[in-house]
Amino acid sequence: MRPTKQPFPFSAIVGQEAMKQAMILTAVDPGIGGVLVFGDRGTGKSTAVRALAGLLPPIAVVRGSPTNAASPDEEAEWAETTSDEIAEVPTPVIDLPLGATEDRVVGALDIERALTRGEKAFEPGLLARANRGYLYIDEVNLLEDHIVDLLLDVAQSGENVIEREGLSIRHDARFVLVGSGNPEEGELRPQLLDRFGLSVEVRSPSDIEERIEVIRRRAGFEADKSQFLNKWRAEDAKIRDAILSARSVLADVQTPDDTLRDCAQLCVTLGSDGLRGELTLLRTAKAMAAFEGASVVTRDHLRAVAPMALSHRLRRDPLDDAGSVTRVQRTVDDVLA
Known part of the structure; x- marks a missing residue:
């Protein structure tokens, strides 16, 4: 059996916080x-x-x-x-x-x-x-x-x-x-x-120091993979443990009626079609709460995940060129003030 190719450590990825x-x-x-x-x-x-x-x-x-x-x-x-x-x-x-x-x-x-x-x-x-x-x-x-x-x-x-x-x-x-x-x-x-x-x-980072750090880490990974993997193994283990812990408590995270109302109000205000937006928003917020060790979904969790759960579900507005993420964030600020 051929040895498994080791991927780049997740915790060593520079920036791109929303994607991660x-x-x-x-x-x-x-x-x-x-x-x-x-x-x-x-x-x-x-x-x-x-x-x-x-x-x-x-x-x-x-x-x-x-x-x-x-x-x-x-x-x-x-x-x-x-x-x-x-x-x-x-x-x-x-x-x-x-x-x-x-x-x-x-x-x-x-x-x-x-x-x-x-x-x-x-x-x-x-x-x-x-x-x-x-x-x-x-x-x-x-x-x-x-x-x-x-x-x-x-x-x-x-x-x-x-x-x-x-x-x-x-x-x-x-x-x-x-x-x-x-x-x-x-x-x-x-x-x-x-x-x-x-x-x-x-987006590609515009900060020079951030770009330099990307180059430095990639070069370190290619020069000596074993040493680089060992350096980031503990950080990856923390993320893995947090994911596994979140999986184990996910079913127990509570979603109060006020949270359901907030989900519905956000999607109605944004004009998203159907109910998939609310369902995904709630499910993502619940996963976020579990990952953070919270027992109840709060407005902070909704604020954190609303752009990634709703920005691609918006109808196009030719009079608003701010971008879908900005529109979602603006609506979140208004509805969850």
């Missing part, structure tokens, strides 16, 4: 619905995804399982895994390339087996490999619409269903969907934007 916070909250509660990261190239988007997955504890899987099943009882019926042995593997991070076909994404008929044995068998796709981990799409705004629709439906349901060539297959596909892109190269349709749980914007 969004990633952490989806690790606390994957049901939030994924993260959309828009911004300049070379701002650490893919580095952050791999770093967070590398920070998380390994997952227990049935050895050889094509869907990362946690136990033989959870293995898909079509899988030919014969081992009952449980092994620990790193949290998977699967890249979905722009040119990927639907068959490669969802899975397809195993042509080689059909030709050599005359049997119909399923060849799992990228969604199977991403189960219980992360599915990362760079330049998601350039992905074909039908592939994006498919991904978001599966991410929402947690199950991949394929019916073709006489096969009827289903398997678990529970992953955190992370999409990144540059808005100057094309925009996502509003209904697709709305299906991502959180959205953040990242």
Whole structure:
């Protein structure tokens, strides 16, 4: 077995606090619905995804399982895994390339087996490999619409269903969907934007000292990975422990009626369509409260997460060029004064 490539430490990423916070909250509660990261190239988007997955504890899987099943009882019926042995593997991070076909994404008929044995068998796709981990799409705004629709439906349901060539297959596909892109190269349709749980914007740092620190840390990582990883191991462990602690208490965090009213009032004032905004805002605020060790969701938690939970759900206002994040922040200040 080849040694696992060590990702850049999550705690060593300079700046980009909103992006890191969004990633952490989806690790606390994957049901939030994924993260959309828009911004300049070379701002650490893919580095952050791999770093967070590398920070998380390994997952227990049935050895050889094509869907990362946690136990033989959870293995898909079509899988030919014969081992009952449980092994620990790193949290998977699967890249979905722009040119990927639907068959490669969802899975397809195993042509080689059909030709050599005359049997119909399923060849799992990228969604199977991403189960219980992360599915990362760079330049998601350039992905074909039908592939994006498919991904978001599966991410929402947690199950991949394929019916073709006489096969009827289903398997678990529970992953955190992370999409990144540059808005100057094309925009996502509003209904697709709305299906991502959180959205953040990242920019190249303008502060000279911050840019120097980015260069210094990257050079240190490439020069001596072992020494660099050892230096940041304790900081990564603190974040990992906080995430695991938050997961354990998440169900016990209380959401008072006043908090529900605040969520609804924010979304009505902003004019967001449907109820997904309120539900995501509340779920994200609850994850934030759990991560901070609070037992009750407060207005401070709503203030902290409202821009990332709501900014991508706003209708365009041609008379307001302040930007969606600024509009959300302005509304938060008014409603939660």
